[in-house]
Amino acid sequence: LQTANKFSNLPEPDPFSEAEFRAWRGFLRAHAHVTGELDRRLRAEHDLPLDQFGILITLVGAPEMRLRMGELGARRLVSPSKISRSVDELERRGFLKRSTDPDDRRSHFAALTLAGVQKLRTAQVTHHAVVRELFLDALTGRQVEQLGCILETAVPGVVSSAVWPAAESAAAKLSSVAGR
């Protein structure tokens, strides 16, 4: 076992171009920087982790301010078990309430409470301030429009009511291996 030296400087396979590298690195740094501060500020000022804020903001935009657990997980791109436990916590704090879907009693709704809407609206003041201060304000109006356009191109629109994405990925991997 020896440490690497300049003679073990193996070449990087098929590297990114300089421009690709800047775009990807900038993307990761910007995300870590902004969401890190956002999480710290929301916890410090509202005792509300960014993950929980995300659940509230997703619910407030849904019809009747409620979603089935699976749909909520799909939109937030998190696993069923994490959604279940996060909803536990938010329900314990009175910000939402579970109920059974009368049309399919396997399925459960998470519905915002009045306290949940109020909590969200208060926290949004901090949220918007941080996102503006650390991200949007550094950009011109033109750049904001470009960014929205670019990123909507780059990612598929909401994969609505999708299953937990790990399943999809695993399936794709298996078929690509089988295809050889």
Next chain:
Amino acid sequence: LQTANKFSNLPEPDPFSEAEFRAWRGFLRAHAHVTGELDRRLRAEHDLPLDQFGILITLVGAPEMRLRMGELGARRLVSPSKISRSVDELERRGFLKRSTDPDDRRSHFAALTLAGVQKLRTAQVTHHAVVRELFLDALTGRQVEQLGCILETAVPGVVSSAVWPAAESAAAKLSSVAGR
């Protein structure tokens, strides 16, 4: 305790413009989508979580392929304790090696091993393929350049050898409160 209804539809304070909303939402979605798949593929094909890949890629670009623990944590924007534990794991697997800085015996280096460089180079094939497939390939060359430019504007350059950012944030919060 009652669930929210249309009469409790409190207004959002100082909302984002439509363009701001698209940019920020697209940013979050793109990040979750790409890094989620990246982590799954790196684990499945190389048994290497994205966090550990990040440590290797940071080290390989450093002088002599090594960094002090604190500097490594600052560049990756993670806490000292997490860095220490991640480095434990990578050292256990033989991809890097700790050593004490002879000039300041409080400080420890993490240095890539030959096995670590080889592991990284292999994993980079997957890494680059996923980032291209899910992100870069959806953009034109012009858009990649724009994105790099925009994001380097938005985030402060590397806060080199910075302390763990939570401390900075806490200090800023205290002073802003004191300033009222």
Next chain:
DNA sequence: CAAGATTGAGAGGTCAATCTTC
């Protein structure tokens, strides 16, 4: 006693097994 790093205890996340309903 401050700086750099690590560690123990507790909080939070993940995978697989389980429960209920279709």
Next chain:
DNA sequence: GAAGATTGACCTCTCAATCTTG
């Protein structure tokens, strides 16, 4: 028996306390 959701056991991360060196 499959779908939706939850739970138990295990693993990882975080916070504060600790160890070592300057």
